[in-house]
Amino acid sequence: MRVTIINIGDELLIGQVVNTNASTMSRMLTAAGMDVRRTVVVGDVYQDIWNAVDEAMHESDAVLVTGGLGPTKDDITKKLLCEYFGSELEESPVALDNVKRIFASRGYDLTPVNRAQALVPKCCEVLNNDLGTAPCMWFAHGGKVLVSLPGVPFEMDWLMRNRVVPKLQETFHTDVILTKNILVQGIGESFLSDLIEPWELSLPKNIKLAYLPVAGMVKLRLTAHNTTDLPLQGLYDLAGKYIVGEDCETLDELVHKTLIARGKTLTTAESCTGGNIARLLTAQASASAYFRGGVVAYSNEVKESVLGVKHETLAQHGAVSEETVREMVEGVRQRLGADYAIATTGIAGPGGGTPDKPVGTVWVAVCSKDKTVTQLMHYGDRRQQTIDRTTNQAYSMLIKLICQED
Amino acid sequence: MRVTIINIGDELLIGQVVNTNASTMSRMLTAAGMDVRRTVVVGDVYQDIWNAVDEAMHESDAVLVTGGLGPTKDDITKKLLCEYFGSELEESPVALDNVKRIFASRGYDLTPVNRAQALVPKCCEVLNNDLGTAPCMWFAHGGKVLVSLPGVPFEMDWLMRNRVVPKLQETFHTDVILTKNILVQGIGESFLSDLIEPWELSLPKNIKLAYLPVAGMVKLRLTAHNTTDLPLQGLYDLAGKYIVGEDCETLDELVHKTLIARGKTLTTAESCTGGNIARLLTAQASASAYFRGGVVAYSNEVKESVLGVKHETLAQHGAVSEETVREMVEGVRQRLGADYAIATTGIAGPGGGTPDKPVGTVWVAVCSKDKTVTQLMHYGDRRQQTIDRTTNQAYSMLIKLICQED
Numbered sequence: 001m002r003v004t005i006i007n008i009g010d011e012l013l014i015g016q017v018v019n020t021n022a023s024t025m026s027r028m029l030t031a032a033g034m035d036v037r038r039t040v041v042v043g044d045v046y047q048d049i050w051n052a053v054d055e056a057m058h059e060s061d062a063v064l065v066t067g068g069l070g071p072t073k074d075d076i077t078k079k080l081l082c083e084y085f086g087s088e089l090e091e092s093p094v095a096l097d098n099v100k101r102i103f104a105s106r107g108y109d110l111t112p113v114n115r116a117q118a119l120v121p122k123c124c125e126v127l128n129n130d131l132g133t134a135p136c137m138w139f140a141h142g143g144k145v146l147v148s149l150p151g152v153p154f155e156m157d158w159l160m161r162n163r164v165v166p167k168l169q170e171t172f173h174t175d176v177i178l179t180k181n182i183l184v185q186g187i188g189e190s191f192l193s194d195l196i197e198p199w200e201l202s203l204p205k206n207i208k209l210a211y212l213p214v215a216g217m218v219k220l221r222l223t224a225h226n227t228t229d230l231p232l233q234g235l236y237d238l239a240g241k242y243i244v245g246e247d248c249e250t251l252d253e254l255v256h257k258t259l260i261a262r263g264k265t266l267t268t269a270e271s272c273t274g275g276n277i278a279r280l281l282t283a284q285a286s287a288s289a290y291f292r293g294g295v296v297a298y299s300n301e302v303k304e305s306v307l308g309v310k311h312e313t314l315a316q317h318g319a320v321s322e323e324t325v326r327e328m329v330e331g332v333r334q335r336l337g338a339d340y341a342i343a344t345t346g347i348a349g350p351g352g353g354t355p356d357k358p359v360g361t362v363w364v365a366v367c368s369k370d371k372t373v374t375q376l377m378h379y380g381d382r383r384q385q386t387i388d389r390t391t392n393q394a395y396s397m398l399i400k401l402i403c404q405e406d
Numbered sequence: 407m408r409v410t411i412i413n414i415g416d417e418l419l420i421g422q423v424v425n426t427n428a429s430t431m432s433r434m435l436t437a438a439g440m441d442v443r444r445t446v447v448v449g450d451v452y453q454d455i456w457n458a459v460d461e462a463m464h465e466s467d468a469v470l471v472t473g474g475l476g477p478t479k480d481d482i483t484k485k486l487l488c489e490y491f492g493s494e495l496e497e498s499p500v501a502l503d504n505v506k507r508i509f510a511s512r513g514y515d516l517t518p519v520n521r522a523q524a525l526v527p528k529c530c531e532v533l534n535n536d537l538g539t540a541p542c543m544w545f546a547h548g549g550k551v552l553v554s555l556p557g558v559p560f561e562m563d564w565l566m567r568n569r570v571v572p573k574l575q576e577t578f579h580t581d582v583i584l585t586k587n588i589l590v591q592g593i594g595e596s597f598l599s600d601l602i603e604p605w606e607l608s609l610p611k612n613i614k615l616a617y618l619p620v621a622g623m624v625k626l627r628l629t630a631h632n633t634t635d636l637p638l639q640g641l642y643d644l645a646g647k648y649i650v651g652e653d654c655e656t657l658d659e660l661v662h663k664t665l666i667a668r669g670k671t672l673t674t675a676e677s678c679t680g681g682n683i684a685r686l687l688t689a690q691a692s693a694s695a696y697f698r699g700g701v702v703a704y705s706n707e708v709k710e711s712v713l714g715v716k717h718e719t720l721a722q723h724g725a726v727s728e729e730t731v732r733e734m735v736e737g738v739r740q741r742l743g744a745d746y747a748i749a750t751t752g753i754a755g756p757g758g759g760t761p762d763k764p765v766g767t768v769w770v771a772v773c774s775k776d777k778t779v780t781q782l783m784h785y786g787d788r789r790q791q792t793i794d795r796t797t798n799q800a801y802s803m804l805i806k807l808i809c810q811e812d
Contacts, residue, residue: 011618013442015432020424027421036419041445154788212417274688275681278702282680285756293708296684302699302742336708350691382560
């Protein structure tokens with residue numbers, strides 16, 4: 001079953017908004033055994049949308065369209081689909097009730113602009129959008145399906161999960177697909193590829209391998225059709241020492257699950273990562289089960305006053321040094337009271353480098369009650385990359401420390 | 407001049423990686439006066455890539471392709487383009503020197519897999535990729551251009567900026583396009599649309615308006631062709647009190663610029679936002695000019711010990727209360743020593759709600775030496791949305807406070 005996704009919006013096409021909808025939808029469809037063959041972005045231009053819809057209806061069994069359903073004037077999808085399917089707009093009682101319900105729940109009066117959101121092509125079925133006023137429309141046409149969804153990410157997400165994917169699964173018959181992630185850290189993509197080549201060449205045809213390098217980590221993704229038997233032993237034999245974990249999308253998710261499973265707590269002292277380590281963990285529900293809190297120790301004064309780093313240490317060795325990162329990690333663990341701590345200090349750039357400590361110099365530390373581990377890293381001069389790589393380095397070091405203490 | 411972008415990669419099509427390349431490239435091309443008409447994602451499948459390339463070469467003047475150039479086995483773009491343009495692969499001395507240079511700089515030996523990266527179609531021109539081993543290839547064909555870039559975001563970014571966009575501008579003649587952002591906060595998209603309708607209807611045809619709602623804020627984007635005269639007064643007359651700033655993409659960028667311009671400093675005390683407010687600021691170069699540091703005060707103990715929130719306040723009013731957020735914001739400003747402070751405390755969910763304080767209840771505060779402002783917000787039960795909206799609410803309150811004190 002082939003699927004094409006079309007995301008509509010000038011904001012996507014001029015690059016002012018990152019198209020997260022495509023990846024969210026692709027992930028859900030893939031997990032449900034459907035084959036996303038293409039995603040397309042077009043602007044709020046009638047003819048461009050028409051061409052994209054027409055091509056997709058020829059190529060694929062199902063076409064999912066987002067965007068262009070809002071109440072504002074740059075939105076034109078609904079009228080276009082009405083014309084494409086040779087239908088006419090009429091007020092849908094289901095959609096109108098939904099718009100009324102949502103406005104009432106917010107204590108607002110219904111405006112004419114919003115009432116117009118209940119107009120839909122006669123030939124479509126309205127799938128109720130519990131979270132918003134834009135209708136979700138299901139068109140069945142010549143054995144194929146086109147679904148029009150709002151572009152607002154959380155509404156799209158809810159509709160996909162609760163309405164669209166289940167109805168697609170019901171309508172089409174789909175393969176069973178198994179995907180498995182293996183997180184590898186401390187080796188570059190091409191070296192990893194050389195290292196595991198014998199295993200990769202031995203994989204059966206119904207198992208596909210992809211390398212997904214992200215911020216100093218490589219995620220290996222295995223996709224298996226109609227089998228649950230993944231031959232992982234060969235991979236562990238060749239590259240076991242670089243494998244940090246399985247079955248997570250990211251290292252922050254792995255840290256989250258590892259700490260919750262063991263009932264251990266964590267604190268953080270971040271300089272160059274600026275809160276990134278804490279925010280990725282706390283973006284996950286139930287982070288309060290293990291995360292005590294953290295300090296973004298950007299200035300030296302904060303490193304001293306809040307974390308207890310000694311003035312002499314900073315004066316003698318500098319903020320970016322093994323001595324400082326050690327005092328940061330041990331200080332934050334003791335002062336904020338936790339089983340484990342992470343600390344980072346470095347020069348993310350573009351300014352602040354010296355011949356001794358060029359931009360990209362970073363110290364990372366993790367500690368428990370009994371042990372502190374520090375590591376010097378040399379990243380380049382790309383600020384966000386240094387932040388992201390330092391974050392993954394810290395998570396990876398923490399997981400290794402926790403596993404050693406098991 | 408019409409441009410199509412094609413991003414290749416199974417990882418994009420199954421949704422495990424968000425396609426930030428499309429938005430980065432679109433932004434640069436739009437700013438350079440080019441018209442991105444369509445972006446397409448296809449997987450590592452020969453025929454699907456071929457079809458996308460062939461369609462794009464018919465529709466557009468320039469086609470930019472990313473991905474499929476790495477050393478690993480799932481990458482096939484180069485061979486396909488060689489066949490598409492009826493050429494054959496040969497080792498490029500320029501590309502080989504580059505691969506050797508990069509391996510030498512990292513202290514690694516060249517592997518056969520990496521040497522093969524210097525093979526390119528005879529008919530293309532190699533644009534040197536200073537940051538990586540994958541070559542950037544420029545194909546001129548029948549008055550049109552196809553450029554193949556690596557999919558690694560920072561390599562693509564550098565190549566676009568330094569090689570591809572300048573060469574496209576040289577090759578094609580382009581319109582002068584002006585874009586302007588106006589950041590609006592505190593009013594929903596449909597109410598804003600009603601409010602500014604008279605102004606919107608009066609805009610000349612060469613000025614386009616788009617509404618970009620993001621996390622509790624609406625970014626209005628004006629795109630003007632061949633004019634620098636934007637009639638903003640009418641907008642300010644109707645919606646001035648909701649306008650927070652201009653000429654920034656995001657509120658964190660506006661906070662960053664505002665504090666640097668005024669030489670003022672900031673600290674943060676974050677509970678429900680978990681470090682997100684700090685990390686967005688510190689992701690920008692030169693944040694150390696104003697950002698002293700912050701505390702992620704996730705547990706009550708940290709609120710007391712690090713920020714000095716009184717035990718009685720927490721016991722009597724709870725962590726999510728006006729009294730607590732006030733002590734947090736004033737405590738962090740004094741203890742970390744800054745001109746301004748931000749604090750957040752709330753229930754991001756999905757757990758932790760009570761009948762009195764349901765999930766989505768958030769208190770936000772900002773303060774200076776002379777004034778503290780607090781605000782109660784009611785968001786829904788979507789964790790990330792609550793974090794993002796709280797973040798923007800805090801930035802907006804801070805900017806208003808700073809402007810009042812000017």
